[in-house]
Amino acid sequence: MLPDQSDQSDSQQTSPDDLRGLEVFNTSTPPKNTSTPPKNTSTPPKNTSTPPKNTSTPPKNTSTLPNSLSSEIQFGSRPPPTRQRLLIMSDCSKLDKVKTFLQSYITTDPKERVKYYDVWAEKYEEDMSVAAYSAPTLAVNCLLSNFPGSREAALVLDVACGSGLVSKLMSELGFRHFVGVDGSKGMLEQAAKTGLYQDLRLALLGTQPLPAQADMFDVVIMVGALRIGFAPVSVVRELCHATKPGGLVCMTRIDYTESGYDYKADLERELQLMEEEGLWTRIDTEETDKYMLDVYTDNVKHGIYRAGRVYLYKKSLR
Incomplete structure (x- = not known):
């Protein structure tokens, strides 16, 4: 089962308490601390780059459905499988x-x-x-x-x-x-x-x-x-x-x-x-x-x- 991407995005968001902490830290040493936000802000793109990898998998999974039904849809004049047809297919080996x-x-x-x-x-x-x-x-x-x-x-x-x-x-x-x-x-x-x-x-x-x-x-x-x-x-x-x-x-x-x-x-x-x-x-x-x-x-x-x-x-x- 694919991970829930909405849960991943919530875990990467910065809380209000974290923001207040950054403000106090920045006001104490402006030159040094102001240089660090670019480093910190550079990490979200790395984290946000993973959802595309996850979202790319559903097409692969859904693409297998037509393949799994392909032999069934070929039956007769290729109508959509009816319940009776599927029952027949379930007994194909017999x-x-x-x-x-x-x-x-x-x-x-x-x-x-x-x-x-x-x-x-x-x-x-x-x-x-x-x-x-x-x-x-x-x-x-x-x-x-x-x-x-x-x-x-x-x-x-x-x-x-x-x-x-x-x-x-x-x-x-x-x-x-x-x-x-x-x-x-x-x-x-x-x-x-x-x-x-x-x-x-x-x-x-x-x-x-x-x-x-x-x-x-x-x-x-x-x-x-x-x-x-x-x-x-x-x-x-x-x-x-x-x-x-x-x-x-x-x-x-x-x-x-x-x-x-x-x-x-x-x-x-x-x-x-x-x-x-x-x-x-x-x-x-x-x-x-x-x-x-x-x-x-x-x-x-x-x-x-x-x-x-x-x-x-x-x-x-x-």
Whole structure:
């Protein structure tokens, strides 16, 4: 901390008592004493010369502020850092770790993908929180706004349930009966710890049949698995098959093209075809530009999000 310059200037001022003393001394020996004031008065310039040295330091200190923020202001289109942007920057080291982890396991092979979910299971929820993963909340909100029945009585099939994020949210809102399906044993172990599931089933979507009885569930929900390497497009027919007539199917998809394959186009063709076949009716489709931070690329450093979509269908009564 810089010294208080006002305190320094006060300490250098001559008091009235000192002045009176000088007058008495000067009147006793005028020739000798009158020569000394120039020597005494010459010292204040030496003392007063130090404040400029002190005052020169604040510019040096304040100049460091832009430098310390420079890497932050470069984010995005260089707007002033908002609170949300600063929160993202505070988690940059964690986001980098998540990005590095995900990129180290880039694969479209479902069996290989399961291996890294087994490794990731214990840290999954913490890492996805850092990545601002909003898909579970978006899906549950969309479902609730269109669910007409009793939440306590409803039987829910949570497909690709992972560690249980979706069922945790739904249980807080009154749902009580859950069956979970996932291809990762490590994830199912985490889901079991929630105590929310009456049954948990291990199955790799697309390579094994969905282990669910036909026309059984009031709600079938699948969050985060509609992409290549997770669940093939054909799985949506299995979701519909497991749903009770009049029940709801809720799904989410991230906008992400892998290996040049347009998953979105194939998925939406299949959804439309099933509607034309009379299997179900579309109730709602919601888009978001903040599905999650783009932890798959360096865009995450700029606070850029991936977009996504929520689909909600009602199974036909026939």
